[in-house]
Amino acid sequence: MNRRLFRRFKSNVMTGVLMACVLAAVLPLLFILGTLLLKGAGSLSLDFFTKMPAPAGENGGGVAHAIVGTLLMVGTACLIGIPIGIGAGVFASEYPGNRLAILSRFVADVLNGTPSIVIGVFAWTWIVARQKHFSGFAGSVALAILMVPMVMRTTEEIIKLVPHSLREAALALGYQRWRTTLQIVLLTALPGILTGALLAVARIAGETAPLLFTALGSQYMGTNLNQPMAALPLTVYTYATGPYEEWHRYAWAAALVLILMVFILNMGARFATRRMARLGG
């Protein structure tokens, strides 16, 4: 009888320990979000989004150049990465047993696990070293390389959810295969594919490492992708590691903006996934 009580007791204690683990895992998140709000929210104003950094020692100012840079580079990365990723994903789902499909699926997984700093070195040797100058475009290419495997794998998974009867119905009606794929399969899967793309955007928007020696960062407002370019994550890095109080304030506010961006993209993607899951049944 005692032994049984002890076993029950042990089970309960372990449940408590596990709950403590959950608490310990959630605490850092709350701490990080809390400090971001505490230290960053105060500096957020219209100026922060529309003005350039004020000289050290002065109040006000913003990081408009970094916001523009991030939008431009992430946008360019999307233009390069999303079509290739979707194309490869459609290929892999249309010809699942094809050797090329198996190979590119495998390589996509390899690339997905590759540290982003290595992709940065690659973009440097490929573009920056050849052009002999840093550029926002090189940064975009590095980000696009990070995007492609993510977009490809989600596209493939989502297309698998499209009911096969839809495809058969279209083919039976005499649709050619490419029109079936484009107009029936892809259109049905579109919300899910967009979700995958959004998640990929959310991930690359916060990437710093691949931009360090491609886009490099810049103190000036610039929209020329052939020039060094500022980006929000780079701004956080430079200002956080800089010596001035004022810079640290910028870093916190920029980090808050960055994280809001990433979270909104994430939530949007999750919402869309839920709708898609219902669709695919």
Added chain:
Amino acid sequence: MTTAVSAPRAAAAPTGGAYSLEHASRGDRVFKALLTLAAASIPVLLGFLVYELWIGSALARQTFGLTFVTTSEWDPVADKFGALPLIFGTLLSSFLALLIAVPLSLGVAIYLTEFAPRSLRQPIANIIGLLAAIPSVVYGLWGIFVLIPFLRATVFPALKGAFGFLPLFEGPIYGPSMLSASIILAIMVMPYIMSVSREVLLAVPGSQREAALALGATRWEAVVTAVVPYARTGIMGAIILGLGRALGETMAVTMLIGNRHEIAASLFAPGYTMAAAIANEFAEAATPMHFSALTYVAFTLFVVTVLVNAGARLLIWRVARGSGAGSSAL
């Protein structure tokens, strides 16, 4: 979900077969060509990446050969490069991070699959998933201004007081240090290990638990004797996957580890990792040899992470065949 052919697809195979090349219309051929191009671009890109890193590191490889990984001197002015402290720092920080993160994330995964009230399971998993969405540089920022001052004031002195006789906790307490970097790394890899091992645990058949419970086991005993052993291989995979993440993690580590090319016994001393060295020095490298040495480091890091990730994938796949476990995290 790497396992390819699901039942409906297999059934429809004749549909695809009916479109032999002779019958395919021009539209079909153009469409397939475009898709093939997109799919082929991925392996081509990887091949190019390996080629560029190989060529880029040629100078350092030929000059230093194996001494590159066995010596510790890193002097850009004299063009002398030895990456041993980087390799040591990468391995040690990742190992320490796993030491902290593994028990924690397994605890969470087990709680969420076996004990938590059903209505709480998904929300908690989602919240911890948010940790994975936080950009690395934000972890770094938080680490510099919140975590390090906290550790320095409370945890480090306590460790030194209790274990100061060990060489591991000897010497002066710096803020940026191997231990600070490892702790932030632990927070960062935890959500990955947690979500993959949760998926693996979810793939354990219910009959496994029920059998143990029916024999009179308590819930904890059922977990220890029936569920975890069944999922062991997959959990190993999840841990190795976390290792892959930790090895390549750059920004937060760069901001917290102190960046010193030295092998120190004390965890309170600054160190360096491969990724951090690339991040710090690449943009400022002046000589071709310095670039080449850093590219060599990048190449080594690439090879190591590919091997680690391939191993993880294999293990996860063996347990959770077809359940898609790990595909989201990889």
